[in-house]
Amino acid sequence: MAETTSESLGGIGQSVKRKEDLRFIQGKGKYIEDFYLPNMVYGVFVRSIFAHAKINSINSDAALKVPGVVAVLTEKDLAGVNLAWMPTLAGDTQAVLAGEKVLFQSQEVAFVVAETQAAAVDGASLVEVDYEELPVVVDPFKAMEPGAPVLRTDKEGQKDNHIFTWEAGDKAKTEKAFQDAEVTVSQKTHYPRCHPAPLETCGCVVDHNAFTGRTDIFMTSQAPHAHRTIFALISPFKEHTTRIVAPDIGGGFGNKVPVYPGYVLSAVASLVLGRPCKWIETRSENIQSTGFARDYHSEIELAATKDGKITALRVKTTADHGAFDAQASPSKWPAGLFSICTGSYDIADAHVQVDAVYTNKAPGGVAYRCSFRVTEAVYIMERAVDLLAVKLNMDPVQLRKKNFIKPEQFPYKSTTGWEYDSGDYEKTMNVALEAVGYDQLRKEQAEKRSRGELMGIGISSFTEIVGAGPRKQFDILGLSMNDGAEIRVHPTGTVMARFGVKSQGQGHETTFAQILAEELGIPEADIIVEEGDTDTAPYGLGTYGSRSTPVAGAAAAIAARKIRDKAQKIAAHMLEVSEADIEWKDYKFQVKGVPGKAKTMAEVAFAAYTAIPDGMEAGLEAVTYYDPPNFTFPYGTYICVVDIDSKTGEYKIRKFVAVDDCGIVINPMIVEGQIHGGLTEGFAIATMQEIRFDEGGNILNGNFMDYMLPTAVDTPHWDLDRTVTPCPHHPIGAKGIGESANVGSPPAIVNAIVDALSHLGVTNIEMPVSPWKIWRILHEKGVA
């Protein structure tokens, strides 16, 4: 018999092809639009045309006359069942349908239910809403000025537009460090409001059956269990009679974490009408009304010695949360993990303050492919280090190396309270420098400058914090952020494994099977992974914040080890030796010192159901709920090289090297895919994406014509490499990779562009970096 190896099993470290791709690439995935239930009705929203207006009346008469229109639901109908408002994940309240007034353009005002989607759209176009415009607050700084109109008049005691102040670090010590500093730099910058824009928009089909009392909800949910619990907490739906199924999901990126009015209204419609109701957003609705990301206005300051040792960091941020605080941060962490902004650097003192503000914009602040505000944190820090390098006339590489947390400092306690688990930042950076040919590039840049050509090199050596999170610190609306794994080994040695997380394209069906293959010695092809159905999956808080591998991946390994423990007992019985004489070697149970005497997991599984030893229960199953002892801290160094056309401001990313360290890699191909996707998103954010508003709160680019996604032609080539520093507290040493690239790449790109212009005295340029912004600078400096 051929030897069993990790490769033959498709275990950890193998680029196994994705099990899910067979259906995805042939159009056989099953998304919300693929659900057609008999007798189904369709819901479509009437949305506000104003950003802030009183609603005097809503007239549905004409809409109800459209053939096929069944009902028009308004706030009054919801108030009757106590569902006009719902809690947000951040503990605020959000209008399900606008009542007295609308607070942002595109807000949900009425829900038209019809026999066909077309009839619902026709009906929606005929609902007459009598608005009375109110003064609009778009700018978060103006929102905080005395005398600004108070937006949340629905909230008792709310006298201004301030949501919260959150602080981390030691303010007094930081102030002192700045007073004593030899050198300081500061920069104001805005991380623009952008949107996760998943390919599949949000939607659901709700099927309430009055006869069985059961409700099936098929929905685009990154967290089906959490959503069901929330439904049960806020609505007449009970947890045991409600089943949420998240089927195939066409990308989430944080956009499918919040609960949206469309879900609630579909449920109400199904309950009232006794028929299944489908709701699915158009692209414009998705961009205009559902969870946006970022929108952090920050001022960052660094204090340092003359020779480049950073001594302190100070950050003051104004966060624009829109009309409702509907961000998706853990309860006790209103600014998420933003205090990771000390980054990869050993900094003695830091103080971070975030003030969140209501404005007349769509609610959100979701963690778009990032672990709760880590992207914003990384951006400002990596920009600031470059700023300091310019001020000190020091190479940005040298400055970073000088301030890196050193390998021997791990576990490293940061001044803002995090315990970094592991890392070797300089080693990773050196791999990137080598790959890009850094010294040569600097020479080339100097030569080009002397000829008036513009070329820049940008570095980002970021550290992330992912895998939320330890129960002692983290919960969402009180639900602790632990995740379950449930494994059944069948008599013939094949496996069904279920998880509380939910893939939206990350490839869990493959990677989790690989972890189990490695742990159980069963080929990944014989392991099926199922997620997303609350009737069958163990409890868990879902997939976002790169938490699936750190939390559910750990649960997979631990549950598998429980199975191995039981299997070892059975194997001992089968081999007629004591358990202590058995060792797990070469993916088999072997009698120590007698290589020929062994049992495979499949053989043991059969015995577990057919020849179980006396005194032992039959079966081979395990359940685990994993509470991570700490976060994981993936990191990397990205280097970007740009060439700028000095007459038009257009630029090209000539080379982009990304060296990541996410600890142990389960599937290198999938990891590379995640990095490619994240880099492309980061590239889009840095270069072309921002949801823009005029002074009246009108969205200026609420569709894909003007809110742009890069095509394959626009996207640079990505050069990838990696180092491996295993996570010391994770059962298989993995750290999570879903988000590093989105988090780490924008500052590399902006740093490269600023670097290309630095000899002209340029120190900052705001994202998205449109060529016209560069041209304006060049024009002012007399270059263009």
Next chain:
Amino acid sequence: MIPPSFEYHAPGSLADAIGLLKQHGDEAKILSGGHSLVPLMKMRFAAPAHIVDINDIPGLDYLKEEGGHLRIGALVREADLEASAVIAAKFPLILDATKLIADPQVRNRATIAGNLAHGDPANDHPAVMLALDAELVIEGSGGERVVPITKFFVDTFETALASDEVLKEVRIPIPPAKSGGAYFKLERRVGDFAIVGVAAQVSLDGAGNIQSAGIGLTNVGPMPIKAEAAEASLAGKAPNDATLQQAGQLAADASKPVTDNRAPEDYKRAMVKELTIRALRRAVSRAEGGN
């Protein structure tokens, strides 16, 4: 993204199409490639009660050189232009522009006639045709007429076409020997409409001086613009830097850009100048036999 309901007609002849257009007047719209019209309908910016689909009409998909002209029928797709040998040999300007329109899927359906008939200053062919001095053959219930491109664009989304008329053919004079053209387009992203586009066509005389030049501007005004002063400034001149700079400035002066999602107005005006210079430079190089 569902249009209001409408009645769909698919006439089998031009005469039938014109009959339907006459019957329904302003209520009717011609559908050719559909890539401008259908998005507008789905967003409910346009709500025609009748759609007259001309795609079934035979004999409108010719692309041929005849009588000193290139004649392009109404149902010639962008993809056909890309694949055409005549265009590759004699109209590098058209080829440049066509390749920059949208993406291959759109180009497989979209027609040059629809691109012009839409009257959108953001479309690329209008500027190209202004630079090439094209003529448009139009047929309606009153018969056929030929309209020079300079008289075709009336306002944003408005052309000389009456509601019962079909743009049947685009007719372009074959350029003399020693001619060349080029299209330069700034885009926010590949396949996007232009921030600024400049079409340039030049013919050189025996001495290598510019005999005639055509310059069209995309998306820098309420209508596509023919930069006539810039064209005139080039006649008889040697194509040196100073000449091109001056033409670029005159083209910029002729533009009327506004600030929008694409870019601010000052940038667009400056880019008209820069792209005009670049387009002319490449057009001259091509006229000289280069690339």
